[in-house]
Amino acid sequence: MTNSALQQLVEMRGIETHYFDAWGKPETISESSQIKLLNALGYDTSSDSVIENRLHQEASKIWQSPLNPVQVVRQSDALPFLIRLPIELVTDTYTVVLSTEDGQSFNHTFTPVDENLINVAQLQDVEYHEYGVIMPQPVPLGYHQLTLYVEDDDEPLATMRLIVAPQACYTPKSIAEGQKLWGLSVQLYCLRSHTNWGIGDFTDLIQLAKKAGELGADFIGLNPIHALYPANPEVCSPYGPSSRRWLNFLYLDVTAMPCFDHESVQKLVTTTSFQQRIQAARDAEFVDYTEVAALKKEALGVLFDVYYAKYLTKKTKQNKAFKAFVQAGGESLNMLAVYDTMQEFLSQNGQPAWGWPVFPDGFGEYHSDDVAAFAKEHKKRVTFYLFLQWQAALQLEAASLAAKDAGMALGLYRDLAVGVSEGSAEIWGNKDLYCVNASVGAPPDVLGPLGQNWGLPPMDPIKLYEQAYQPIIDLFSSNMAGGGALRIDHVMGLLRLWWVPKDADAKEGGYVYYPVDDLLGILALESHRQQSLVIGEDLGTVPEEIRAKLAENGIYSYRVFFFEQAPDGGFFSPAHYPVQSMSTLTTHDMPTLTGFWHCLDLELGKELGLYPTDAILQRLYGERHRDKQAILDSLHAHHSISDNISRDVNYTGMTTELNHGMQLHMARGSSALLSLQLEDWLQMDKPVNVPGTFNEYPNWRRKLSQPLEAIFENQDITALATNLTASRKRASTD
Template sequence: MTNQVLQTLAEMRGIESNYVDAWGKPAVIKQSSKEKLLNALGYDTTDEEAVLNQIKTETLTYWQSVLNPVQVSRVSERLKFSLRLPLELVNDTYDFVVTTEQGKVFTKTFVPVDTQLINVAQLEEVEYQEYVIDFEEQLEPGYHTLKLMVEGDDEAFVTMRLIMAPDSCYMPDSIASGHKVWGLSVQLYCVRSQTNWGIGDFSDLDRLVTDAAKKGAQFIGLNPIHALYPANPEACSPYGPSSRRWLNFLYLDVTAIDGYQDAAVQKIVNSQQFKTKLQAARDAQHVDYALVAELKIEVLNAVFSTYEKQYFDKNSRQLKAFNAFIENGGESLDMLAVYDVMQEHLKDAGEPSWGWPVFPDKFKEYHKPEVTKFAKKHAKRVRFYQFLQWQAAEQLEQANQAAQKAGMTIGLYRDLAVGVSEGSAEIWGNKDLYCVKASVGAPPDVLGPLGQKWGLPPMDPQRLYDQGYQPIIDLFSSNMASAGALRIDHVMALLRLWWVPEGDHAREGGYVYYPVDDLLGILALESHRNKNLVIGEDLGTVPEEIRGKLAENGIFSYRVFFFEQAEDGGFFSPSHYPEQSMSTLTTHDMPTLIGYWHCHDLELGKELGLYPSEDVLQNLYAARHADKQEILNSMDGHNTLSGEVSRDVNQTAMTQPLNFGLQTHMATGSSALLSLQLEDWLQMDMPVNIPGTFDEYPNWRRKLTRNLEDIFADENLAQLAKRLTDARDQASTNK
């Protein structure tokens, strides 16, 4: 097979040939990788004839589609529609009929041959022509429908989804006017309190936003709180969820649900056995997900039974609200609940159950007839899991309301993971959309020198387009609910994703491109509908084109102090960061401040075998030492270094004055948003996650070292908060 034939198909499917790596050097995607990526997309690359036939089929499919399945346009642009017709039909008279989401109807009558011809193709002895038709009406933002009507016919010839989007994302007025704010980022599961059951919960979040707001914080940033796996609680990565549309019910405060005070429930929680287990869950150094799930599900079963008897046996307000929640959740909610019940059922029966790939064949896909029968047979249990989602949504909204009541500028900001795990309910419910023979990851970069493979099957961009972008609309909308901002993890995914073929090393992957302008338009629309500011995590191997697009679309960049270095090794002053950005010192994928300064991350990396050679490790140690001196130089130059801290790295440990000084140094910067990790407030040393590891380190389990009740009563932290607020206010006046 010639390289050119394969290359043609690869280009048709958006597979990149070249890219610039994280160190600014040109890199090439291997032909073998392109071939495997085409296989993952469902193509046969065994010989040239097979590839040519598929190219022919793809081309014919395009020309025989009169309208595109979906079009995303911006409200400021002149609206145009393209259509493709056989030559024999181009002299007929047609109507474009647009029905807006708001119920307005606009019509344009035209004859294609009288409009602008832009393309012609001869396929199977038929000539096809493509035209562009101007549409003069101004349409409101929203999800509209375009129908192509043939003159004299009552039925639509073909329909298309039309999405009209604002030019940029939503921004709160105070931020737009230059006000600079700070907030805290927290992994909710890490939170300790006197009342939670061994894992942070939504009541903890309610208290956290209230107490933090009193100290001047204007937002609380969360880890992804997506639904995980009730029957497999040890699969605990928030970045490898089962469904990104729904919530992890382990964050429920069980004691806050109506029915908890019932005698039957109290009998369970007051038993000595339960109390012993609960104390063990609270005292554990790391979150014991299995124990937490056992405790919560046992009590939630009893609470649900009580709730049913109390409210669901009559036409109560609660029943109406629950039924409305189920109706609004539609197939997606039903699918997740059925999946959770099925996984639980298979586990209880001693059968393989970690995910749909090991389910019996008759249960391997949500839309199979046997799954429908199963759901009917287990309807009450399905309703139980729907109930948990309802209660989780209610408690999250209560925390959101607490943030608004406290006067926070932003309030909660949520985090959207880049994908779902291989065995997820999200894939089980929409198999056509995902390419399970590949995984999302990253080429070698600073955070992962060996490259990364995350075990998250990517969406097929063509299938996403064919489905009218509904899956991505649902993801944006649901993750903006009960929040004032959305952080999009690995925001480069809107432009391209690093796909790693099944069985290959992370470095053997390649980039696959996505319809970035369409996705950004949808993001802008949902941002305004939900009044969410949008932050894009743009770390790693980032092409310049995406940074420009993000800025133009009103998306905030993500600036990490330790990565903001000049070519000479010096650290940029935070006052030089883009105003349209969120700055931070560390992230969930990085060491804490103490961990960074004392090189705990390098020691752990050596123990876990993350570095290709001893030379690489020694170079990292040397670079870290030099970087720390440059940090001291930068802080000294900007007068943010306390007199208690030596200017010589050889005499300087990460003490509280240096820790708090670094945080204040960041607060003087020009970024509109400053996010600080609660771990660094508490001067913790161990990281919450080490990229590139699976079970070598207890990722996503390490708890905070202090109870929530104690943190904001600490006078040292109160003084830090005041310094941050004063610095942010001063930075706001310096713009």
């Protein structure tokens, strides 16, 4: 195989051959990995002739398309677009009609040969020209359509989606004016309360927002609350969802739903056995997803029957509102409800049901006659799952309003996962978009020395482009709903993602590039429409180009104290963090403050077999010891802790004073946003997630050590919150 043909295909598909790792060292993607990535993208690389033929096909497809499927431009006085034509047609007269989303129409007539020639190509015996054309009038922000006509011809030659975006994402007025805000980040399922059914729910979120707001918090940051698998509740990672557009029904507070007080529902839930099951689930140290799902589905089934008969079979305002929600949700919502119904049906009948790859023939793809027939036959159960999504959206909206009513400047902020799991409804409904023979992950870095494979098939960037970016528009829009900010997990994915071919080790993957400028433009447009600030989780192997782009586009960086180290090993003062950032001490993928300080994460990692050799573990212990000493040095130098705390790490354990001192040290920093974890308020030691593990550790299950009702009665905690608020106010005026 000639290297040139292969490398042309590699370059055309945006596969990076060289990169710098998390430690700044140059790395090369092997040719075998490059070939595997091309295979995952659907390319046959068996011979030179096959590759060359495919290159020709790809080039012909582009040059024979007069307009691109979509073009993203930033708002300005003039609008550029590209047109491609055979040379014999470039002297004809053409008209483009720009139809804006608000009903306006603009025409522009031109002759291509009089415009700016951009590129020329020869395909077989035909020469093609590409021209840049300028629409002379300003165009409003939004999603528009550009239609190309040949003079005197009523049939359009081509159409294109035109997306006009602002220069940068939305920034709330309070932050633009220099206010420094703090808030809490929480895995919603971790919340304990005296009223929930064994998992944190939207009513708990309302109470948390109210209590935190009273203490001066300006936001509550949530883990991804995406839809998971009602029929397979043990698949519980919020970062491996079934659909990122919709919500996890387990967060519904059944007791707050309409018709809960109906006698048939009460007959079920007030029985001694049902109440005992609820109490057992509530008291459990870890979330028992199977039992919680069983409890809620049982009660919700009875409740839905009542609601269905009372409202959804008649002309009622409730039915009108429900139908409006379903219509607005479109195919994506219906697809999820059909998927959930089908997975449940197959599971109950003892058939393989973990995901669409094992569904029976005819059920493996949403757009099939067999699936349509199934949905019709099980219409009421499909309606049940549509109803759950509607009620979840209403309860989330109520929580968002409660946060705003509590005086929070941002309110809730949501978290968008980087992908969906292989057997997900999202892939089932759009299989052309996803490359199921690869997975998103990460090369070896600080959090994962062996690299990481997250089991999330990536989107094909070309297919995303050909679908006019609609899937990414839907994701941004839906996840900004019900909140004042959006955190994008692994935001580097807008530029590039580490693809791991199926059956390969994580370290054998490679980076595939995405149309970052287009995606950032769409993000900026949706940010303004939803009045949502955007935070990008930019940890790990981060090229400088993406950090610069994020900053230019108004996206807030994510700064974790433990990673903000100078070359000499010292820790940067939070006063030197970028203003355009959200800072934090630790994250859901890291140990708690107590766990970090006492090296419990290293001890746990040894038990779980995460370190290939004892030498690696001993090196990590040595680095941790040095880091802790450097942290103490920094805290004392900035007078963030008193002399009650020893300056020698050998004599300093984690205490309440040190814990609070570290949090207040961050509060005096320059970041516009400061996020703190409830686990650290409670001085917990167990992590919620251990990267690189699956069954070895109960990830995404560990609850908080105290119920909500007790947290905000703790005088140490309320005093900490008062001091945090004061420190943030002082930082706002510095």
